[in-house]
Amino acid sequence: MPTKDRYTWLFQHLPVIASMMDEDGLFTDVSDAWIKRLGYERDEIRGRSPMEIATESSAQLIREEHMPAFRRTGQLDHVPVEFVASSGEIVSMLATTIAEVDADGRFLHSLSVFNELSDHDRLHSRYRDRYQSTPAMLHTIDEAGRIKAVSDHWLEKMGYAREEVIGRSVLDFVTEESREQMPEGRLATIMDAGGLNNAPRQMVLKNGEVIDVVMSSAVQTDPITGARTLLVASKDVTDRNLAEAALRDAYQEIARLNHELEQERDYLREEVSVSMNFGRIVGDSPA
Template sequence: MTETFLTGDEESIDEQGLIADAREDVCILHIEDDQSFSELVATFLQRERDYFTVKTENDPQGGLSRLEEDDVDCVISDYDMPGMNGLDVLKRVREKHPDMPFILFTGKGSEEIASEAISKGVTEYLQKGGGTEQYEVLANRIEQAVARNRAEKQVTRGFQAIEAAHDGISLLDEDGQFIYVNEAYADITGYDREELLGKHWDLLYPENELDRVNKEMLPEARADEWKGRTIYTRKDGDPVKVNHRLAYTEDDTLICTIADIPEAEGIREELSLKERAMDEAPIGIVITDPSQEDNPIIYANDGFVALTGYSRDEVIGQNCRLLQGEETREEQKAEMREAIDDAEPVTVELRNYRNNGELFWNRVSIAPLLGENEELDYFVGFQQDVTERRAVQERNEEWIQTIQELGGVLAHDVQTPLDVIRGRLELARDTGDVEHLEDAEAALDRVEVLTEDLAEVMQTGELVNEKTSVDVSRLVRHIWRTLDVGDASLEVDTDIPEVYADEKALRRMCENLLGNSLEHGEEDVTVHVGRLDEEPGFYVEDDGPGIPQEDREDVFMPGFTTKEDGTGFGMVSVAQIVAAHGWQIRIRDGIDGGTRFEIFATTM
């Protein structure tokens, strides 16, 4: 059982809201002197959260050095370690990283240690348990601690951004009194911050503006938002015209933002700066004019020219659909048309064409630009080449599908020796004959070898790795001795040529073929393995019930089985291994109407 002690005011934080912020890469430093346990923790944590990266240090001093070298999001530490215990590590970490999430994960638990850890600023205290559920608890605590830390950093950055903003920002309570003003707000109004805090907003308005504030501005702000221009009276008595925006929060706090209206020269400089920034932007930007026929492009930046291969002269006056073509799907085009008709923002990814006809994936974001009267003036479009990202995404999806299929197939391959173990143990229990235990032990050894083989397959994603010359006759006889064959018999020709293959994969293939004959044949089924005469290769045939002609095309399809408790993966495994070697397989009639599988190739 895992015991946890919470050290923060978790009830005041929306955990679910914060967890989303942690679902990016999280780097975890685990300081644990037991190497085998630390490896186990890393495996389980990374299985629980695929975005976790666990870096392990078995020496506390090495862990502290690693913390300074790597970009770490959370530290996990054992308590009882040679040279430096977990609380010493915590003290050293807090000296340089006072806000770093730190979890004491120890098997030596006591209220005294927990109390001391909390007093020294530990984020979480968890006592190691005996089951795997402790790793899920640990993963959750890491996720929550990192999310909380990131959220607090975001709040701090947000407040710093407000403080550094060029626009004036203030907050007023429900009575209309200032409870916060930033430096820019104080500068525009000419007051010190302390002079505004606790004062009513009417301090800043001339008498003739008060009626407008009460009857127009505040009611519209309470309904949704008010924005426009107002005139403030500065502390020195001079009027100042500002662009003004008002809105209420759910708790009735009034948010007020103002921006001093610059002189014409300042406006021109600002526009020039914005245009230069747009031209230098690493993405394509266009502005279109919906008041003109067909909503033509009136501005295109350098990024759009580089992205599409069109010159500015070629695109000015054209509609953006000049990038569309045969591979541009109607669904995305319709979504953009609907958003433009409704003057709503939209983002889609679609296939577009460059000037030279080259296809590329384009991420297009369109937003309406509204004038002072909330009338639609223009549309701005941002375009980004995401071809490489889409290709990576498609490869990842294909890889995931491949691994899923491999998982089902490889799980089936382990089943045969497991069935042998169960059968031999049952016989040993019923008869008391220890020879059955020896057979079960041999099958267990086979499971261990097979597990290592399958782990290699899953890691590499390849069914076939190192190839050598393999004696098929010897391999088949060896496999037969590991199977629960009962009264079945095996005949193996001695002239089968050696094949160039991955012996581990070939063994799994032959186990499935022999197991198929044993599974579907009578108790005294005869299996014959021999050499093909027409082309290089060999066959596995039996005198069982055979496979009907109409079912032969489906035999190698995932899920096809003629048994109620069958998985349908045995023959899929055979087909995959055959294909991975570049061979071919066909089904013909075997002994007395049984089944014959022929594996062949141009060269083997």
């Protein structure tokens, strides 16, 4: 049996739910276990996108989060997906995906392995939905500083779409001054310490505007992989800082005016004193 045919045979007979996709993200092959669980025939699924058989919400997740992250990092680790089986059943799974490349680094295909969600995983999925809808600026980064998730409010405030930020470094969204406060190795130190509390930073919106924020964070450890992530909550304090700066300027202006007023009073006192002395001198003069 030729090597390629043997590889294909081995892949198709893997005792796991698995798929291979091309560089366009279309199915090229699936394992027998995949066919058995989802009910589609191999020829029926080849050339189709996972989004075509995903639920509406999962298709959006694939398009806005999973695909951008995979393009930037070449891998996905236990990301949630929901497929609609040929029977109409919704099958919730976690996907782990890697990119396979040749000796020259050229993309060959992606390999995905799926595990059905447990009750714990379903709770995690619901948590994720609530995370995104929370009316606060939230973002989650991995140990390399790459953004894993953001809340809808974060996107609204920053002016980005989700697919524009997932997988990118958090440093892409802060000012140079704030980058200097997060040198290489600093993130690991922050995670070891359990997070930050009201750390001042400056973030750059998509339109180039800079806002002042305070960031607080907490470390989360994945119970399956042991990987650590940092959940960060940011509060926009730009208006507060501007108001405080204006108040400081007002106090400084009042102090300056008081100083000038005191100087003017001293000058007037001197003028009055000179005039009175001059009057006495003139009054006492025999002329």
